[in-house]
Every structure is written in C-alpha cells, then in structure tokens.
Amino acid sequence: MTGKKIQTSGAEPKPVKSARGMDPEIAVTPLADVALADPPRVSRRFFLNVAFAALASYAIGIEPEQLTLRRVEIPLLDLPEALDGLRIGQLSDLHRCPVMPRWRVEQAISLMADASPDLVTLTGDYVSYWPDYAAEYPELLASLKPRLGCFACTGNHDHWTDPDVVTDALREADVIVLRNRHQIIPVGGAQLCIVGIDDVGLAGISMHHANPADDLPAALAGSPLSGVTRLLLAHNPDFVMEPVFAQETTQRPIHLVLSGHTHGGQVRLPVLGAPFLPSRHGQLFGGGLVQAADTHVYVSRGVGSSLPVRFNCPPEISVLTLRRA
Ligand SMILES: [Fe+2]
Numbered sequence: 001m002t003g004k005k006i007q008t009s010g011a012e013p014k015p016v017k018s019a020r021g022m023d024p025e026i027a028v029t030p031l032a033d034v035a036l037a038d039p040p041r042v043s044r045r046f047f048l049n050v051a052f053a054a055l056a057s058y059a060i061g062i063e064p065e066q067l068t069l070r071r072v073e074i075p076l077l078d079l080p081e082a083l084d085g086l087r088i089g090q091l092s093d094l095h096r097c098p099v100m101p102r103w104r105v106e107q108a109i110s111l112m113a114d115a116s117p118d119l120v121t122l123t124g125d126y127v128s129y130w131p132d133y134a135a136e137y138p139e140l141l142a143s144l145k146p147r148l149g150c151f152a153c154t155g156n157h158d159h160w161t162d163p164d165v166v167t168d169a170l171r172e173a174d175v176i177v178l179r180n181r182h183q184i185i186p187v188g189g190a191q192l193c194i195v196g197i198d199d200v201g202l203a204g205i206s207m208h209h210a211n212p213a214d215d216l217p218a219a220l221a222g223s224p225l226s227g228v229t230r231l232l233l234a235h236n237p238d239f240v241m242e243p244v245f246a247q248e249t250t251q252r253p254i255h256l257v258l259s260g261h262t263h264g265g266q267v268r269l270p271v272l273g274a275p276f277l278p279s280r281h282g283q284l285f286g287g288g289l290v291q292a293a294d295t296h297v298y299v300s301r302g303v304g305s306s307l308p309v310r311f312n313c314p315p316e317i318s319v320l321t322l323r324r325a
Helices: 044-061 102-115 131-143 156-161 163-172 216-220 237-241 243-249
Strands: 068-076 087-091 119-123 150-153 175-177 181-187 190-196 229-233 256-259 288-292 295-299 316-324
Touching (some): 068 288, 068 295, 119 229, 119 256, 131 163, 150 190, 150 229, 156 163, 163 175, 181 216, 237 256, 237 295
Parallel strands (some): 119 150
Antiparallel strands (some): 288 295
C-alpha cells in the first residue's frame, strides 16, 4: 500500500514534491540540512612529515649522485701568452669510504679523463675513516693521463686516517704529491710553479702529526721570485686568510689557489646559503671562484663526502681555463 504517512511527533513535515514529481507524499529533507560526514582532513603535521621525508630521500638518495662538470674561465693579470687557454682539471674530496661507493669515484675520474684537461689537480680528502681504501687509487686513477701530469695535496681526512699511506698510493698512480713543496713545469715558453701544502691547523687533531702540517715557507723555498705563474693546492681555503699566506706571498705572489674542503656546505638554502660551512669566514668559501687575500681562490664543492647528504649543492668536478685578463 502506498501513500501511508508515518506518524511523527511534533510538527508535521510539509510534504515536498520530489525532484521527479513521482511521489508527492514522501518528505525530502533539503540538502542543506543533511549532516554530511566530515571529509578526511590532512593535518599540518602529516603534511610536514611527508614533505620532510620526500626532501630527505632526495638529499640522501638522489642529489649526491648528480655529478656535474663545471667549466670556469679564470682571468689572471700578467698571464704569459703560453698559459692563455691552459685547462686545469680539479678533482676534490673524493672521500672513498663505506658511504662513498667506488663506482662514484670511478665515474668522477672517468668524466675528468673524458674532459682531457692539460693537467689534473687533486685537492685532498681521498679516503675517510680507514686508510685501506687508498689501495684502490692506483687502479682508479690509471685512466687519467693528462699531458702535463697529475698533482696533489693532502686533506684533513687523509691526515685523520694515514697521510703516508694515501701519499704512497697516489705516487703509485704517477701522481706528484706536493706536501709542502713545489714543482715547476715548463709550458711553451712559460713556467708554471705548482705548490702544495699539507692541510692547515691539524694540531691536536691529526693522529700522525703533533704540529700543524702546513708549511708554506718550506713549500715555496727555492722557487723563483718572479717569472713564474704560481698555483697553490691548499685543501682548506681558509689557509689563504692565515698570516703566513700574506707574509710569504709579498715576495712570491700566488696567482691562483685551488681548494675544496667545504663541500659547498652540502646543504644550501635559498637566500640563506649553507647553514653549516666548515670555514671560519662565513659563506666566503661556499664554492666557486672568489677573490680573497689578493689572489683568486677556486673552491670545489667536491665529489663525495663522509656524510652522504646534499641539497641544492650537487657534487662537481671542475675544468678551469686560464685567460689573460
Ligand atoms: Fe672533504
């Protein structure tokens, strides 16, 4: 039987014609009065957690493997014509260790070999945690044969492990390791003086040196006062701000310094820069070419690290071309 009204208490609901007009006696509650269930709400905390997890995954799993080749032209005053256009490769902070797999070191060296610069510089931190990894370098560097040779200095991680083991391994790979000494190489009619120092400020930290390992006076001793273009390999760019640098370079100017160490801070925030940069000079040595202490300093962001996190600061190898200013 149809059309029977349900008896309710209180006010009688007014019959409303259905949308189709099929059954005028069925009461239809207006949509506005229907109590809908609350839609699922995404809390702010949940959103932040997801965003943080995504950023962390990128910073740990993706960006550390985004190796880039940076090509930079460096204008130098009084550069001899024979050195105009000289291409210097830089590999820094390879950091072979449990969190820096061998394939990433191989990739960086292979990319450098393909870029075929005139000479290659290696600016420290070849291993982290254990010196045993140094034994891999003769094989790793075998493909690197620039026409003017490979030159290296040591870094703080090499001193924290074993700088002598690292040095021996590099020498076995035909790398000229400049530990507080220099080497002059003729290029055309010009002379390039490559100077290397051990890492700065290791007193009380290094397991192998009771005193700071850097010795610029010893590294420069006997080099010509003029007539050479001087290139300094100094792992830590802070070294150029040390009083000894100003003292020694008044007589023997250094035209270009190549450094690493800071890794660009590894995490760089827009506008703010790197929250943590291992330098006593703010953001000055956060990466790239800077003028400091009356010289040019190129700071590589490095290839690896002992903590595999990078954000807005991808790893790099560099090819620097000298130009007459
Ligand atoms: Fe490093």
